[in-house]
Amino acid sequence: MMSQEQNDLITRTGPADPAGKLMRKYWQPAALADELDGPRPVKAVKLLGEDFVLFRDENGAYGLLDRACPHRGADLAFGRLENGGLRCAFHGWLFDKDGQCLETPAEPEGSNLCRNIRQRAFPVVERSGILWAYLGEGEPPAFPEIDCFVAPEPYTFAFKGRIECNWLQALEVGIDPAHASFLHRFFHDEDPKAAYGKQFRAASAGSELPMTRILREYDRPIINVERTEYGMRLIALRLIDDERTHVRVTNQLFPHGFVIPMSAEMTITQWHVPVDDETCYWYAIFTSYGAPVDKKTMRDQRLELYQLPDYVSRKNKTNDYGFDPHEQATETYTGMGADINVHDQWAVESMGRIQDRTREHLGQSDKAIIQYRRLLKQEIEKAVSGARPLLSLDEAHARSIQGPATMDGIGPTRGWEIYWMEVDVKRRRAAPWAAPVPEEIATKLPHLSAAE
Ligand code: FES
Numbered sequence: 363m364m365s366q367e368q369n370d371l372i373t374r375t376g377p378a379d380p381a382g383k384l385m386r387k388y389w390q391p392a393a394l395a396d397e398l399d400g401p402r403p404v405k406a407v408k409l410l411g412e413d414f415v416l417f418r419d420e421n422g423a424y425g426l427l428d429r430a431c432p433h434r435g436a437d438l439a440f441g442r443l444e445n446g447g448l449r450c451a452f453h454g455w456l457f458d459k460d461g462q463c464l465e466t467p468a469e470p471e472g473s474n475l476c477r478n479i480r481q482r483a484f485p486v487v488e489r490s491g492i493l494w495a496y497l498g499e500g501e502p503p504a505f506p507e508i509d510c511f512v513a514p515e516p517y518t519f520a521f522k523g524r525i526e527c528n529w530l531q532a533l534e535v536g537i538d539p540a541h542a543s544f545l546h547r548f549f550h551d552e553d554p555k556a557a558y559g560k561q562f563r564a565a566s567a568g569s570e571l572p573m574t575r576i577l578r579e580y581d582r583p584i585i586n587v588e589r590t591e592y593g594m595r596l597i598a599l600r601l602i603d604d605e606r607t608h609v610r611v612t613n614q615l616f617p618h619g620f621v622i623p624m625s626a627e628m629t630i631t632q633w634h635v636p637v638d639d640e641t642c643y644w645y646a647i648f649t650s651y652g653a654p655v656d657k658k659t660m661r662d663q664r665l666e667l668y669q670l671p672d673y674v675s676r677k678n679k680t681n682d683y684g685f686d687p688h689e690q691a692t693e694t695y696t697g698m699g700a701d702i703n704v705h706d707q708w709a710v711e712s713m714g715r716i717q718d719r720t721r722e723h724l725g726q727s728d729k730a731i732i733q734y735r736r737l738l739k740q741e742i743e744k745a746v747s748g749a750r751p752l753l754s755l756d757e758a759h760a761r762s763i764q765g766p767a768t769m770d771g772i773g774p775t776r777g778w779e780i781y782w783m784e785v786d787v788k789r790r791r792a793a794p795w796a797a798p799v800p801e802e803i804a805t806k807l808p809h810l811s812a813a814e
């Protein structure tokens with residue numbers, strides 16, 4: 363069991379907190395790129411407990427500044443976009459994307475006051491439909507060359523959703539392979555053809571068995587966890603019979619992301635970004651190895667649940683997540699409908715804003731969570747001591763982080779160790795954008811990964 367101090371250490375991410383120092387060594391999703399579409403590309407953003415204003419200037423460059431004006435503290439999120447920057451609506455001070463004050467129009471003619479005024483400013487870049495900000499000191503790290511960043515634009519789709527709880531419990535549901543057999547259980551199977559864009563509904567790769575049936579009938583997975591260069595690999599095995607085993611390979615992407623399969627064609631790479639210590643956003647990039655992503659369908663599907671402008675779920679604590687006891691008796695494990703995002707959101711929000719880990723009892727099925735927390739503490743120590751933590755990369759190293767292999771399928775009970783790599787490599791090689799085979803796998807499967 364964990365002490366309160368330990369729980370605080372791994373959950374709190376303000377500027378003075380150790381885990382906050384760790385988080386500030388990474389690019390953080392600050393907004394979806396399309397949140398700045400429209401005539402006034404200015405948006406208030408709260409990230410890691412701090413308030414900022416995000417904007418795109420007249421030259422198309424992005425800026426992220428502290429939100430309170432350095433003159434007398436008015437809110438720059440209500441500012442005017444003009445003259446190459448963002449102008450405070452109170453007395454007209456103008457700031458460029460680097461935070462330099464360019465004009466203080468109420469000051470006497472010839473005043474030099476603005477020269478010495480600089481608002482804190484942070485770099486922002488767009489990658490795969492997300493605007494990423496770097497809140498740390500020094501040079502920002504390089505992006506790893508993982509699939510969701512390598513895939514061309516037509517093959518990715520980005521979305522987000524708000525969760526009313528600490529980032530860590532939102533992440534931990536994604537490295538908990540056992541929960542899918544319970545929380546996401548459906549008592550009946552759907553036609554897999556109607557499954558586009560949905561998780562756990564299609565047939566598992568290499569089989570006619572719907573994923574819903576496998577998860578329902580084989581609920582005691584064997585979970586293997588390996589440390590990797592990017593975080594952890596989880597392999598969950600569900601033994602069907604002597605011949606067949608369901609294999610699901612997911613990844614923890616350090617510090618606050620995961621990569622999971624959505625269907626035979628797509629994966630989801632998802633980060634759990636602290637707004638503050640009691641609220642987070644999930645940001646996801648859906649990556650297709652098959653046809654280009656049907657972005658409109660995927661967005662429309664998600665907008666049925668998530669409400670703009672804040673991407674808040676329509677099913678939430680205020681309406682019991684749509685809980686229906688009759689449905690719980692006959693259709694689903696939760697009684698909260700078919701959308702697995704709702705299930706996950708209920709699970710993590712119902713634990714409280716910051717889960718009280720001094721009262722939990724972990725079992726063997728929680729082994730990935732246990733190992734992740736150990737890793738997190740170790741990397742927090744590194745960050746606090748000024749060393750580079752895991753996956754805070756320089757350019758050269760960033761190129762060596764590829765993949766990661768992520769899949770779901772039914773393979774041989776004897777030979778699953780090779781099978782999941784083969785499935786992943788075949789999909790990469792068939793992808794229209796020729797997704798690179800991660801080096802680690804290329805060395806283990808030279809017959810498959812060598813170029814023909
Ligand atoms: S408070 Fe912003 S210009 Fe005065």
Ligand SMILES: [Fe+2]
Nearest residue numbers: 535542702706
């Ligand atoms: Fe889940």
